[in-house]
Amino acid sequence: MALVVQKYGGSSVADASCIKRVAQRIVATKKAGNDVVVIVSAMGDTTDELLDLAEQVSPLPPARELDMLLTSGERISMALLAMAIANLGHEARSFTGSQAGVITDSTHGKARIIDVTPSRIREAIDQGHIAIVAGFQGVSQDTKDITTLGRGGSDTTAVALAAALEADVCEIYTDVDGIFTADPRIVPPARKIPRISYDEMMEMAACGAKILHLRCVEYARRFNLPIHVRSSFSTKEGTWVVSDPYTDEGTEMEQPIISGVAHDRSEAKITVVGVPDKVGEAASIFKTLADAEINIDMIVQNVSAAATGRTDISFTLPTADAQTALGALKKVQAQIGYESLLFDDQIGKVSLIGAGMRSHPGVTATFFAALADAGVNIEMISTSEIRISVIVEQDAIDAAVAAAHRAFDLDADQVEAVVYGGTGR
Amino acid sequence: MALVVQKYGGSSVADASCIKRVAQRIVATKKAGNDVVVIVSAMGDTTDELLDLAEQVSPLPPARELDMLLTSGERISMALLAMAIANLGHEARSFTGSQAGVITDSTHGKARIIDVTPSRIREAIDQGHIAIVAGFQGVSQDTKDITTLGRGGSDTTAVALAAALEADVCEIYTDVDGIFTADPRIVPPARKIPRISYDEMMEMAACGAKILHLRCVEYARRFNLPIHVRSSFSTKEGTWVVSDPYTDEGTEMEQPIISGVAHDRSEAKITVVGVPDKVGEAASIFKTLADAEINIDMIVQNVSAAATGRTDISFTLPTADAQTALGALKKVQAQIGYESLLFDDQIGKVSLIGAGMRSHPGVTATFFAALADAGVNIEMISTSEIRISVIVEQDAIDAAVAAAHRAFDLDADQVEAVVYGGTGR
Structure with a gap:
C-alpha cells in the first residue's frame, strides 16, 4: 500500500461542484488501495475577499492578525472537502496546519517551516481515514501564534508533510497537464516534460516557470521526494520531478x-x-x-x-x-x-x-x-x-x-x- | 483597575463599519483604565453562508467537519476586530477558543465547557494588550478536535472566561437596552429591569426571554459573576444580573x-x-x-x-x-x-x-x-x-x-x- 500526498490549489476547489469533483478523485485514489493525505488551498477568491475586508477596517493590519484572518480560508475549504468525501461514503478528517504539526518560525506572512510533527495525520491514516490538511499555514514554535507561509506555501506544506510522512509521492494538482518545455501560451508547440531533475526544476522555477515554487522543489530535493505535477482536470500522467530522471x-x-x-x-x-x-x-x-x-x-x-x-x-x-x-x-x-x-x-x-x-x-x-x-x-x-x-x-x-x-x-x-x-x- | 469582559454578537460586527464602531467602544473601555477581554461572534450572515456551502457539498455533513467549518466565522470577525483596534493605536491579540483554553467535551455542535485554562489570555492582559476571543467554540479534551458550543455558545464563552479570569463584570452587548418586563414588541409600555437575580433571569430565559441563554446565566450564577446586559448602540446602563439585586x-x-x-x-x-x-x-x-x-x-x-x-x-x-x-x-x-x-x-x-x-x-x-x-x-x-x-x-x-x-x-x-x-x- 502506497502513501500518496495530493495538493489541490484554489482553482481546483473554487466552488461546491469543484470540491465534489476533487472529492471523487481523492476517493478513487483511496479505492485504488492507497493511503491518502490531501493538502488544500483556500477556495478561489476567498483570500482576495478576506484581504478586502481587512483593508476596510485597517490600512495597515498587523501581520499576526492578517495571518489569523487568512487562515480561515483553508479552514473553510478543508472542512467542505472532508464533508464531500464523507458524502461519498469515506471517512475524512480535516486538520489545520497547527493540528497537522506544521511548526514554523514567527515571521508572519512568510513563515518558514522549522519542523513537521504529523502525529495526528499518521493516526488518522492508521485508522483508515483520509486526512485533509490546510495548506499555506502553520504555528509558530516560539509564540504559538498562527502563521502563513507566503508564496508557494501550499505546495511547500504538501512536500514538507509528504517528506515527514515518508510518502511515496507528492502529487501537485494544477490547471495544466504538467511542466512544459516553454509556456504554451507563447510557444503553442511546447511539449510536456515527462521527467525532470530537481536541479533543472529549481532553475525553471527561479527563472519564471510558475507551476512549482522554488521553495517546494528545494524541500523535495533535500528529502529526495518524488513530485508528480499533473492536472486536476484530467487523469493523464503529468511531469515527474525526481533526483535523476534519466537513469x-x-x-x-x-x-x-x-x-x-x-x-x-x-x-x-x-x-x-x-x-x-x-x-x-x-x-x-x-x-x-x-x-x-x-x-x-x-x-x-x-x-x-x-x-x-x-x-x-x-x-x-x-x-x-x-x-x-x-x-x-x-x-x-x-x-x-x-x-x-x-x-x-x-x-x-x-x-x-x-x-x-x-x-x-x-x-x-x-x-x-x-x-x-x-x-x-x-x-x-x-x-x-x-x-x-x-x-x-x-x-x-x-x-x-x-x-x-x-x-x-x-x-x-x-x-x-x-x-x-x-x-x- | 477592573477586568471587564465584553461580548459582542453577530449583529454588532455585521460589517466593517460595525466592527470599527465596536473597536472604538472597546478602546474607550480600555482608556477608562480597565483591562479588557472581548468575546466576539461571527459576522452577521457568515454562519448562514457557511451552512449553505456545507449543504451544497453534502446533505448530512459530519458534525466534526461542520464545527471546523463554522468556527472559521469567528476567526474572521476576531481578526478584523483586532485589526480595527490596532488601527486606533492599541495592541490587540485575537485567540481561537482552543488558544483561549476553552476545553469542552466531544459533542460536536453542542459541546459543553469542561474547563477554562486562559493562560494565554492572562498573559496578553498582563502585557497590556486587549484580548479578542472567538465565541461559540472550544477544543475537545479527549480528541483535541475543534468543537462548537451550540445555542447561546458565545454568551457562555464570555461568562466562562470571565469566571476563569475572575473578571469584575461580564458585559453582554445586544441590540436592546437590557432585559424588559415583557417583550416591548408585544407590550409597548414594558419597562427595562435595572437589576434582576440569577434565579429570576434563569426562569425568564427558560420561559422564552431570548436576550440571555439559560446556560450562560446558570454559569454566571455558579461563579457569582455579575452580568451586565446592555445595548451596543447606546451607552445607557442596561440590566444587571446578580445574586441578590435588592439588598x-x-x-x-x-x-x-x-x-x-x-x-x-x-x-x-x-x-x-x-x-x-x-x-x-x-x-x-x-x-x-x-x-x-x-x-x-x-x-x-x-x-x-x-x-x-x-x-x-x-x-x-x-x-x-x-x-x-x-x-x-x-x-x-x-x-x-x-x-x-x-x-x-x-x-x-x-x-x-x-x-x-x-x-x-x-x-x-x-x-x-x-x-x-x-x-x-x-x-x-x-x-x-x-x-x-x-x-x-x-x-x-x-x-x-x-x-x-x-x-x-x-x-x-x-x-x-x-x-x-x-x-x-
Whole structure:
C-alpha cells in the first residue's frame, strides 16, 4: 500500500461542484488501495475577499492578525472537502496546519517551516481515514501564534508533510497537464516534460516557470521526494520531478540537452552610474540593498573607463522591490559617491535550462545565434552549470522564447498543451 | 483597575463599519483604565453562508467537519476586530477558543465547557494588550478536535472566561437596552429591569426571554459573576444580573412582586390518549422520550376515568423535536397499550416571574383573573417557587402577556424600549 500526498490549489476547489469533483478523485485514489493525505488551498477568491475586508477596517493590519484572518480560508475549504468525501461514503478528517504539526518560525506572512510533527495525520491514516490538511499555514514554535507561509506555501506544506510522512509521492494538482518545455501560451508547440531533475526544476522555477515554487522543489530535493505535477482536470500522467530522471529504471530515453525555456516578466533593472572604481564600492552598494531585504538577481559591472576612474553597475531585481531599492540607494549617494541611478522596468528574462548543457559546449553559441536571427538584442547575461539567462527588452520576450525553443528542437509535432485557466496559492 | 469582559454578537460586527464602531467602544473601555477581554461572534450572515456551502457539498455533513467549518466565522470577525483596534493605536491579540483554553467535551455542535485554562489570555492582559476571543467554540479534551458550543455558545464563552479570569463584570452587548418586563414588541409600555437575580433571569430565559441563554446565566450564577446586559448602540446602563439585586449596597428599591412576563411560541403539545392506569406506564412513556433525547417541559396527567381505567397524559416540548417524539412514541404503542396520540403546535406559554411571589400568596389568583378578563383560556398550568406558567392558544399569547403585565402594575408611564434590530448567536 502506497502513501500518496495530493495538493489541490484554489482553482481546483473554487466552488461546491469543484470540491465534489476533487472529492471523487481523492476517493478513487483511496479505492485504488492507497493511503491518502490531501493538502488544500483556500477556495478561489476567498483570500482576495478576506484581504478586502481587512483593508476596510485597517490600512495597515498587523501581520499576526492578517495571518489569523487568512487562515480561515483553508479552514473553510478543508472542512467542505472532508464533508464531500464523507458524502461519498469515506471517512475524512480535516486538520489545520497547527493540528497537522506544521511548526514554523514567527515571521508572519512568510513563515518558514522549522519542523513537521504529523502525529495526528499518521493516526488518522492508521485508522483508515483520509486526512485533509490546510495548506499555506502553520504555528509558530516560539509564540504559538498562527502563521502563513507566503508564496508557494501550499505546495511547500504538501512536500514538507509528504517528506515527514515518508510518502511515496507528492502529487501537485494544477490547471495544466504538467511542466512544459516553454509556456504554451507563447510557444503553442511546447511539449510536456515527462521527467525532470530537481536541479533543472529549481532553475525553471527561479527563472519564471510558475507551476512549482522554488521553495517546494528545494524541500523535495533535500528529502529526495518524488513530485508528480499533473492536472486536476484530467487523469493523464503529468511531469515527474525526481533526483535523476534519466537513469531511473524503466526509462530509456536519451537525456535531452535542453529541458525547457523559461521566461520572467516580473523583473526590473537598476543601473548605478559613475561609481568610483575603488575597492569596496560595489560591496557597499549591495550591502545597502541587503539591509533593505532586497533579493538581487543578475549583476553586471562594466569595465571601468580609464579616463574617469568610474564604472557602471547594473543589476536586476523583482519590480515590486524597485522603489524600496531606489530609495535605499539614494540615501547613500553622497557616501558612495555615484553619479546617478537609471531604472528600467521594460525588461524580461529568458532562460535556457538543461542538465545536458554541461556536456554540450555549443549551447551558448546556438542560443545566442537563435536570438540574433530573431532580431533580439541581449542586455545582460548570466549562467550556471545548467542554465543560461539573458535580459532582453520586454517586447522581445515572446520572440526570444519561441526562437530558443525551435533552435533546440523542442517544438512538438502537434499541440499538446491544454490550459484550463485559473491559479491558486 | 477592573477586568471587564465584553461580548459582542453577530449583529454588532455585521460589517466593517460595525466592527470599527465596536473597536472604538472597546478602546474607550480600555482608556477608562480597565483591562479588557472581548468575546466576539461571527459576522452577521457568515454562519448562514457557511451552512449553505456545507449543504451544497453534502446533505448530512459530519458534525466534526461542520464545527471546523463554522468556527472559521469567528476567526474572521476576531481578526478584523483586532485589526480595527490596532488601527486606533492599541495592541490587540485575537485567540481561537482552543488558544483561549476553552476545553469542552466531544459533542460536536453542542459541546459543553469542561474547563477554562486562559493562560494565554492572562498573559496578553498582563502585557497590556486587549484580548479578542472567538465565541461559540472550544477544543475537545479527549480528541483535541475543534468543537462548537451550540445555542447561546458565545454568551457562555464570555461568562466562562470571565469566571476563569475572575473578571469584575461580564458585559453582554445586544441590540436592546437590557432585559424588559415583557417583550416591548408585544407590550409597548414594558419597562427595562435595572437589576434582576440569577434565579429570576434563569426562569425568564427558560420561559422564552431570548436576550440571555439559560446556560450562560446558570454559569454566571455558579461563579457569582455579575452580568451586565446592555445595548451596543447606546451607552445607557442596561440590566444587571446578580445574586441578590435588592439588598446590594446603593439600591434601596423595594423588591417588586413580579419581575416580568415572558412568553414562548416555540413549544408544541402532545397528548397520549387512553394510557392504561397502571404503575409505571407514565414512566415508560417518558423513558421512551428521554432515550430519544427529547427535553420535556410541562406535564399534565388527567384524573383517571374510573369507568375505563385509562388516563390521558399531555406534555409540551420544543416544536422542533415533535416529529422525533411522535415517532418514538408510535414505536412503543403496542407495548404501552395507549389508544392514540394528539398533536397541537398552535400553543404558546406565558410565564409570570418574580422572586417576590414567594411572599405574596395572591399572585396566582390575580394572574388567572387577568387572563379570564382578557378572555384567555388556560390549557395547562405549571409553577415553581418564583414562576407561574400557563399554556394558552397561540393566538391568545399577546393578549395574555399584556393583561398580566398590566395586572401587576408593570406598565411604564411612557415607552422606554428601543429595539435596534438583528440577533446574533
